[in-house]
Amino acid sequence: KQEVTQIPAALSVPEGENLVLNCSFTDSAIYNLQWFRQDPGKGLTSLLLIQSSQREQTSGRLNASLDKSSGRSTLYIAASQPGDSATYLCAVRGGGSNYKLTFGKGTLLTVNP
């Protein structure tokens, strides 16, 4: 059974700092990996999706990497801003006909002005 772990569970940083969020998964036979952002009381917003054949994806100040063989992904946020404060969730999709996403429990990020 696929298990996804996110470390740390919570992170507090000063504004302007570069930071890395970590995601690990137990079964490397994944189809793709998706990073989401969730604001309090809101739904999930997709940030980046990395296919199993890709090594990284970039969107603005965000960069996500994937090392499938070691079962790890990182989300790098450059020059953090208070507006980046949210919970960040990692989810992996199995290969074949398995459409299910398995989610980690998230990292709660607080960026202090």
Added chain:
Amino acid sequence: NAGVTQTPKFRVLKTGQSMTLLCAQDMNHEYMYWYRQDPGMGLRLIHYSVGEGTTAKGEVPDGYNVSRLKKQNFLLGLESAAPSQTSVYFCASSYSGTTYEQYFGPGTRLTVT
């Protein structure tokens, strides 16, 4: 486009009552999903559908039923609500293309007393 919408946003039920949660998407997505989110548990898949008229069980299907009579709608039913079903429910949809990237609705907060 409205994307994925959910009705209602909030609901309080008494134990034993029934209700239906409605999810609608206007992106012509083939796949739709229902998740529940609980503190410390992350998001877990309840049921999903790979097309109109089809449904399948996810990770935690007990106590729920679903129907996909129209491609744009996915209904989640609770026949006899229990306090253990107190949760935030999210609907999502995705294309059947190469990425299956999921788009989420804003959620329904359900309390069962």
